[in-house]
Amino acid sequence: MALTPVAFDDLPLSVRSAIEAETGTVLEAEAVTAGKNSALSARVHTTGGTVFLKGLKSEHRWVWTQRREADINPYVIPLAPRVLFHLVVEGWDILGFELLDGRHADYSPGSPDIPKVVQALRRLDEMPCPNLDLRQAEQRLSRYVAHPADAKAFAGDALLHTDWNNHNVLITGGRARLVDWGWATRGAAWLDPAYWIIWLIASGHSPAQAEEIGQGVPAWATAPPSAVDLFVDANAALWAEIAGDSPDDWTARLRSAAARWQRHRRG
Template identity: 65%
Template sequence: MPAPSITFAGLPSGARTAIEAEIGSILRIEDVSTGLNSSLSALAHTASGVVFLKGLRADHRWVWTQQREADVNPYVTPLAPRLLFHVIAGGWDLLGFEAIDGHHADYSPGSPDLPKVTGALRELAALPCPDIELRLAEQRLAGYVADPADAEAFAGDALLHTDWNNHNVLITHDRAHLVDWGWATRGAAWLDPAHLVIWLISAGHTPSAAEAMVAIIPTWVSAPPRAVDAFAHASANLWKEIAGSAPDAWAMNLRNAAWLWHQHRIDRS
């Protein structure tokens, strides 16, 4: 379930004061729609620039993702926006990032954003995995594979983002920036291209076209076909669980995309 949203004005005064202690007096706040993993999402305009704010209550079950973002940030800039502060105040866990003046990636067929998106995939694949606490891909997906042994194929030493929701990819004039690193994971290097395949299908690509789109990524080319099959199977189960019995349009689209890809992998084998 999405984290319940809150406006900047709805924060306790102690939290708002702590933010201004980090970035200076706020001249104007622009509340923006939150994602699934954040309650607060706002742009703070100050005399020295704009800061993107995100936060969760300090007792929220996903608050650990805030620390994960703070820990991984030094290793993923400039692919990701630079973290400016991380504070806990007024019962809230708060992050401030340099604001990116861009638009959410358009994943649809023929989109001019797609080369920049695959460029971000390449850039991420070239980054070393830092020696910090990260989730393990084989553990995250263990409950969704047909055979528990299948999950072993997802293990590896690559740094993965894993959430290629197009709202997490901001496009500027020269590149794509990847945001929302709360679910950063350690695993097989081909998994991020595999995650993107599902989002491409959900945006209108056929499974074959989506796979062709990521085929320029060397880590995808080296992926064992049976391991990719197992991931497609696990993803179909995962998105079926996320969608639930009465899915909204967004969840149904992702569930259907994952199922189409799973069927494609079955048919090709």
């Protein structure tokens, strides 16, 4: 089911009224176009302050990510912005967040943001995985390994974010903060730096340079090479599937990065 962007003013009156009961009267609403996982993505300026909203229609196949994000939120503060409210009203599922005044992280070579993201990964690695019904890394990647048993290499008890698109990493107050936790997962601790490495390659680093940057994260530094090889193969297959025959710019970029990393690992 494709996501069609919806402006705040186009929401049903009852939904807008329910939001304003939480925020105060909305004075101005700005669409936020960076997100890919929400139909509603807006910054609203209200009599009670400024709030970030994200939402999906209640029948959308991804609506479970809204509940996942609300449930995980208390366990990932202060790395994530605080959820202020969660509403389900007239066919809409809406989350309201404290607004982070920041910018998207820059992953390009030489960027001063890279050490900040390394620190965020280290902090995440120190957070215990809560006892919630999270997706399992080995299940998420099982379709993309050559043999079903290979997916066991991704199993673990660490809390993972898994979506290191630089639009999900905001630089604010001199540090990196993570948004969009709907795909939080339980798995091996080295997987999050591995997911990030694909984005580093897509942003201009060579595979060797990206792997070296990952060495700043202890979990990556101790990752079993054979398990990493399986992950790299799986993600090359995953991004080839996502990109398909008619990729847009960003899926083509990620498909190319995953394939380059695979060639590097396979020598």
